Amino acid sequence: MTPTLLGSKPTRFGFGDGLVDLGERHSNVVVLGGDITGSVMTSLFRDKFPDRFFSIGIAEQNATTIAAGLALSGKIPFFASYGAFCALRNADQLRISVAYNEANVKIGGGHAGISVGPDGATHQVLEEVAFLRTLPHMTMIVPADYEEARKATIAMGEMVGPAYIRFGRSPVPMFTTADTPFILGKANQITDGNDVAIIANGAMLWESVLAAEELGKKGIKARVINVHTVKPFDFETVTNAARECGCVVTAEEHQVHGGLGGAVAECCGKNAPVPIEFVGVKDSFGGSGEPEELMVKFGLTWREIYASALVAMERKEKGSTGIRAIKDVATYA
Amino acid sequence: MMDVETKRSLDFNTTTFTNERRAPEDFPPIANEIRRDIVRALVRAGSGHSGGPLGSADIFAVLYFGGYMRYRSDDMGWSGRDRFVLSAGHMVPVQYATMANAGMYPKSELATLRKYGTRLQGHPGRDMHLPGIETSSGSLGQGISIAIGMAMSDALLDKNDHRVFSLTGDGELQEGSVWEAAMAASHFKLDNFCWIIDNNDCQIDGRVPDVMNVYPIKDKCEAFGFDTIVVDGHDHADLQRGFDLFLANQANKTGRPTCIIARTYMGHGVSFMNDKFEWHGKPPTHDQAVAALEELSAHP
Numbered sequence: 001m002t003p004t005l006l007g008s009k010p011t012r013f014g015f016g017d018g019l020v021d022l023g024e025r026h027s028n029v030v031v032l033g034g035d036i037t038g039s040v041m042t043s044l045f046r047d048k049f050p051d052r053f054f055s056i057g058i059a060e061q062n063a064t065t066i067a068a069g070l071a072l073s074g075k076i077p078f079f080a081s082y083g084a085f086c087a088l089r090n091a092d093q094l095r096i097s098v099a100y101n102e103a104n105v106k107i108g109g110g111h112a113g114i115s116v117g118p119d120g121a122t123h124q125v126l127e128e129v130a131f132l133r134t135l136p137h138m139t140m141i142v143p144a145d146y147e148e149a150r151k152a153t154i155a156m157g158e159m160v161g162p163a164y165i166r167f168g169r170s171p172v173p174m175f176t177t178a179d180t181p182f183i184l185g186k187a188n189q190i191t192d193g194n195d196v197a198i199i200a201n202g203a204m205l206w207e208s209v210l211a212a213e214e215l216g217k218k219g220i221k222a223r224v225i226n227v228h229t230v231k232p233f234d235f236e237t238v239t240n241a242a243r244e245c246g247c248v249v250t251a252e253e254h255q256v257h258g259g260l261g262g263a264v265a266e267c268c269g270k271n272a273p274v275p276i277e278f279v280g281v282k283d284s285f286g287g288s289g290e291p292e293e294l295m296v297k298f299g300l301t302w303r304e305i306y307a308s309a310l311v312a313m314e315r316k317e318k319g320s321t322g323i324r325a326i327k328d329v330a331t332y333a
Numbered sequence: 334m335m336d337v338e339t340k341r342s343l344d345f346n347t348t349t350f351t352n353e354r355r356a357p358e359d360f361p362p363i364a365n366e367i368r369r370d371i372v373r374a375l376v377r378a379g380s381g382h383s384g385g386p387l388g389s390a391d392i393f394a395v396l397y398f399g400g401y402m403r404y405r406s407d408d409m410g411w412s413g414r415d416r417f418v419l420s421a422g423h424m425v426p427v428q429y430a431t432m433a434n435a436g437m438y439p440k441s442e443l444a445t446l447r448k449y450g451t452r453l454q455g456h457p458g459r460d461m462h463l464p465g466i467e468t469s470s471g472s473l474g475q476g477i478s479i480a481i482g483m484a485m486s487d488a489l490l491d492k493n494d495h496r497v498f499s500l501t502g503d504g505e506l507q508e509g510s511v512w513e514a515a516m517a518a519s520h521f522k523l524d525n526f527c528w529i530i531d532n533n534d535c536q537i538d539g540r541v542p543d544v545m546n547v548y549p550i551k552d553k554c555e556a557f558g559f560d561t562i563v564v565d566g567h568d569h570a571d572l573q574r575g576f577d578l579f580l581a582n583q584a585n586k587t588g589r590p591t592c593i594i595a596r597t598y599m600g601h602g603v604s605f606m607n608d609k610f611e612w613h614g615k616p617p618t619h620d621q622a623v624a625a626l627e628e629l630s631a632h633p
Contacts, residue, residue, distance in 0.1 A: 030490065052490070054485065054489070054521070056517060057513075057516070057517075059510075059513035059516070059517070061474075061478070061509075061510040061513060062478050062481075062510055062513035062514050062516075062517055065475050065478030065479050065482065065510070065514075066478050066479070066481055066482035066485065066514075066517065067482060068468070068475075068478075068479050068482060069418075069468075069478065069479035069480060069481060069482020069483040069484075069485070069486070070482040070483070070485060070486050070490075071482075072467060072468055072479065072482070072483060073482070073483050073486035073487070073491075074486070075486055075490065077482075092472050092475075093472075093475055093478075093510075095472075096469055096470070096471070096472045096475060097468070097469070097470075097472075097475045097478070097479055100458070100459070100460065100469045101459045101468055101469050102459070102460065
């Protein structure tokens with residue numbers, strides 16, 4: 001049941017299209033621009049609904065907090081910029097004015113991960129999932145492809161409460177369709193298997209599918225799970241996967257600590273302590289280069305997921321819950 | 334009129350005041366009752382900020398009881414209300430005392446200030462649903478942006494005539510995002526927005542110009558597009574002049590937001606606190622509270 005590849009498109013296009021759809025459905029949806037509207041695709045909304053679009057300029061702290069004020073007046077404000085600036089530069093505003101206020105503010109964070117490419121480390125945000133999932137009341141979504149990003153954008157606009165969606169710059173494979181279920185907080189199982197669970201989101205989901213295919217050639221059945229909503233986290237689906245597969249690999253285009261991998265480790269530590277291997281950026285900043293080149297350089301391809309699955313399974317088979325000898329202790333790097 | 338024993342008492346009374354156009358001489362009894370309630374609340378809390386709240390009591394008396402801000406004290410969810418956002422969240426004892434004197438909730442609840450489970454959090458918390466608290470605040474520089482979001486919603490989207498007020502401190506002007514907010518207020522021509530700066534020259538570490546100079550404040554606000562007026566923040570007629578300017582800007586649709594720079598003394602009304610930055614962040618002891626109430630009861 002490997003999904004079919006349907007071409008490729010950036011997830012930011014899904015955000016832009018979803019926002020226009022939302023604007024048509026709800027007259028109180030408004031959008032704040034942060035000078036990079038074409039890049040994060042809020043320009044589509046701006047051109048369609050100019051009266052409901054406000055340019056705030058290069059002032060992310062103000063834009064976030066103005067959004068909170070609009071939300072407290074009954075509007076559904078979206079503010080989008082690059083994740084480096086609309087998740088971290090404005091972190092205090094997100095914490096107090098948005099999350100603590102339970103203000104119905106929606107943030108779109110673009111240029112996530114190293115697949116941004118040539119812009120380099122300053123613009124390749126790799127830390128925001130870790131921050132956002134610690135904020136009470138916050139919903140945090142990492143869609144895997146265009147269609148999922150479109151659906152997630154509509155879903156976050158129609159739920160009540162603060163929410164953040166993470167999307168990327170470069171095209172990524174499309175494999176979900178209008179018929180694929182999407183429920184906030186509910187992980188989707190992509191492939192069947194009981195040998196190893198591969199838990200991924202964003203651009204790493206398709207890589208996980210490819211890894212599962214390769215594992216299949218060796219007779220290993222991998223269960224790939226799409227945790228598109230990192231918060232609220234689907235403890236049940238992840239716990240079941242860990243229990244039934246006995247070992248887990250996480251894969252994300254983010255630092256290996258604090259993000260999806262951190263959430264899975266917290267869940268398994270409490271509910272099903274099994275060996276876990278983590279694929280992600282290993283405690284370093286990104287850099288300039290072509291997206292494909294960087295994904296290879298930073299170890300974010302199906303090959304690392306494949307190799308990690310074999311390690312996880314070996315640890316499972318050794319028993320003793322896969323505890324490593326001190327001389328073999330693994331670190332982030 | 335309250336008798337002197339009631340005024341002097343450490344206990345909360347049940348006096349409330351109405352919100353209407355008033356003569357300047359009507360405000361001192363209101364401002365001083367707000368001050369006394371601040372003292373009564375802080376001495377019970379055993380922590381909190383005395384200086385800013387006492388120093389801004391005259392501003393709050395004119396704003397909440399002079400007919401400038403339209404609200405229904407028994408229905409603070411009324412959709413037609415004007416809004417006030419305290420950007421300098423640490424000054425909230427003055428807002429709590431003012432709201433109680435307006436009858437939004439019982440004055441006796443001021444006794445719970447800063448205590449576990451209270452609706453009167455150390456800094457305003459929207460999660461406590463206290464009528465009249467529009468937003469959480471306390472991380473400086475944010476309230477003014479929230480207020481501008483509200484003013485945009487009123488003027489640009491709902492196109493109603495609601496007014497939005499926000500008060501910042503003067504030390505707060507050191508936060509860069511305040512100026513992002515100021516830029517946006519004039520960019521969006523928010524003549525329904527009134528920014529009040531409590532200009533007492535005091536912050537925790539010392540005098541504002543020594544800690545980090547924010548002057549010239551008036552020139553800055555004017556350069557950012559505000560119709561700016563400097564008033565004596567303890568002279569009620571002068572404060573009324575400031576708020577009247579704001580009402581005129583809105584009524585005449587000038588497209589200019591208004592900034593009222595209210596020159597005040599921290600701790601005003603209690604002589605041993607007056608103009609002393611050491612009183613920024615501490616409450617009175619029992620004896621100091623008794624002395625403060627004594628002094629505040631000698632006035633109207």
